[in-house]
């Protein structure tokens with residue numbers, strides 16, 4: 285059986301590198317969010333996405349919504365949950381999408397998965413490329429896959445362009461908002477982590493001598 289994938293899903297696949305159920309989940313989430321917010325792909329940072337996963341789905345979200353790491357309108361909260369929020373700066377509207385449980389998840393004690401919620405199930409180990417699962421995710425009614433609800437949230441501030449300052453240890457430019465204080469020196473996170481006053485060129489922090 286051949287199955288034709290939509291052009292925009294293929295764009296996600298081209299960016300991500302492969303086709304997988306996670307990518308399909310992100311695709312459905314992104315499409316649903318744009319519909320819900322009546323929004324277009326973000327040219328700048330009109331939409332802000334907050335995702336609680338850093339898995340495959342995030343790549344489809346970046347391609348379709350234009351919420352990207354580089355523009356600062358994709359915020360990762362690394363909670364390991366297929367939950368994402370989309371907020372529109374234009375309308376002030378927000379939506380939360382949370383993946384419904386499937387048979388894949390191990391239900392906690394007393395939290396058996398309801399039978400109507402196991403439609404994304406399949407047998408066996410985690411499949412990276414299960415085409416039938418991907419197809420199912422692409423075709424199921426959205427409400428079978430996600431719990432979707434309105435949210436009122438404060439929209440994160442726009443990313444600021446800052447003029448870098450120079451780390452007092454490594455002498456490399458660093459954003460002032462990311463500078464840390466280490467033994468009285470203004471240093472980058474790398475140098476602070478290394479916990480050494482000696483820079484890569486052997487130089488010492490001028491404030492400590």
Ligand SMILES: [Zn+2]
Pocket residue numbers: 300302303304306307340
């Ligand atoms: Zn993937």
Ligand SMILES: [Zn+2]
Pocket residue numbers: 451452453454455456471472473474475476
């Ligand atoms: Zn440094």
